[in-house]
Amino acid sequence: MERGTKYALIFGMVVTLVIGALIGALAGGGVAWYVTQQQIERIAAQPSTPAPIPASMPATTVVPQATDVPLPTPAQVPTPAPAAPATTSPVVEAVQKVSPAVVTVVNTLASGAQGSPLLGDLPFPLPDQPGGSVRRGSGSGVIISPDGYILTNNHVIEGYRSLSVIFYDGSRRDATLVGADPLMDLAVVKVDGPVPGVATLGDSDALQPGETVIAIGSPLGDFRNTVTVGVVSALNRSLGADAPEGLIQTDAAINSGNSGGPLINLRGEVVGINTLVVRGSGLGTAPIEGLGFAVPSSIARRVSEQLIANGKIVYPFLGVRFGTIDAMLALDNDLPVNAGALISAVEPGGPAARAGLRSGDIVTKVDGKTIGPGQSLRALLLEYKPGDTVTLEVLRNGERLSLDVTLGTRPD
Incomplete structure (x- = not known):
């Protein structure tokens, strides 16, 4: 009897546990189902946004349809930045600056005149000589003043009958000679009217x-x-x-x-x-x-x-012929110095002759300035004007002398 009661109690407890587990499972499932439905409804109520791509997943390109992207208005279209100007070299910039002031100088030679070999020598018929020909030489020049003054070489205008210039743009204009300096091989010509550039x-x-x-x-x-x-x-x-x-x-x-x-x-x-x-x-x-x-x-x-102001240039005059001494000349002639001016001839009655300078003398200094490379006797004398008195240091037969010379005016 007691054994039956014991088995009945055990059976009842087992049944009770099973029923409780079933009821708990049903209750938990119901709650889970309810919560899940609420989450689904909440997500459905919100606007959809693309989920971020995990870093571990490869990115894919999504091409939206044309209807998915609104067209930009003109104000929204970005304006491309202006292209940077191309840089030019210093040579190009210098040429562009000076070129308008560069001219071609045309020398129509006088009858029988011999132009410089450095010029062109081309025949051209003249309007006043139908079928005839004259010699024309051409050189170059540069405009140095808005008044139309043009600097060129003396040998460009030598022997001229008439002068003209051709400008940068190809236009031509008559020119007149202002003055020339054969010693420095320079000349100035002039044109009337406006000029295309000035250097x-x-x-x-x-x-x-x-x-x-x-x-x-x-x-x-x-x-x-x-x-x-x-x-x-x-x-x-x-x-x-x-x-x-x-x-x-x-x-x-x-x-x-x-x-x-x-x-x-x-x-x-x-x-x-x-x-x-x-x-x-x-x-x-x-x-x-x-x-x-x-x-x-x-x-x-x-x-x-000076040419623009006076039409000519006046140089000082010593009245000698000389050679510039260098190491080779000194060696060949067994001279006592390697620099100076060896006097080869003295003009009778000239400034040098009146001061006592002789052929064979060696002039080494002019007013204390040494004659040497880049400083010839002529270059030093050009620093003075006619009428100036200069002191020449002279070497004569091993003896040093000082001679005062009053410079004259160089003949044309």
Whole structure:
């Protein structure tokens, strides 16, 4: 009896646990179902947004349909930034600055006149000589004043019958000669009326060997405003004979017709007037290249100012012929110095003769300034004017003398 009661109790407890578990499961399931439905309804009520892509998943590109993206209004369309202007080199800027002031100088030669070999030599019929021909030479020049003054070489205008210039734009105008200086191979001509440009004379004394320079001119007369580029090869060059002294040497290409054109620096300033080029052969058989020479702007400024003011330039006169002594000349002639001026002839009755200077004397100084490389006797005398008295230090037969000379006026 007791055993039956015990089994009945156990059975009742098991049934009770099972029924409780079933009721709890049903209750928990109902609650879970209710919560899930609430979440679904809440999500459905909110606007849909794309779910972020986990970092661990590869990104995919979603291309929306055209109807998904509103078209931008004109105000919303971005304006492209303006393109940056192309940069130009200093050479281009300098050429653009000076080119309008560069001209071709045309020299119609007088009958029987011999033009410089550095000019072109082309026949052209003249209106007043139908079927006839004359010789014309061409060089270059540069406008240095808004009044129409043009600087060129003396050899460009030598033997002229008439002069004219051709401007940067190809227009032509008659020109008149203001004055010429054969010693420095410079001349000034003038045109009337407006000019297309004016160049600035720079400071040639500030030039350094190796500095970039630009030559502009009209080689052969046909190639107007041709530009060549080089460097300053050397300064204070002297070529002897009747050539100007203190020249700028450059390897910028210079050809016949370039004479009188400007040599400019990278700031677009005229630092020289191209005057000649060496073409012959040296010690070898190969032709010489890259040996062009220009009159420095420091000399060109002084000469042009005097020519414009007076129509001519007056130089001091010593009345001697001399040779500049260098190491080679000193060695060949067994001279006691390696620099100076060896007097080869003295003009009778001239300033030097009156002061007691003799042939064979060696002048070593002018007013205490030593004659040497880049400082010839002529260059030092050009610092004075007629009527000035200078003291020459002279070496004669091993004896040093001081002679006072009153300079005369150089004959035309």
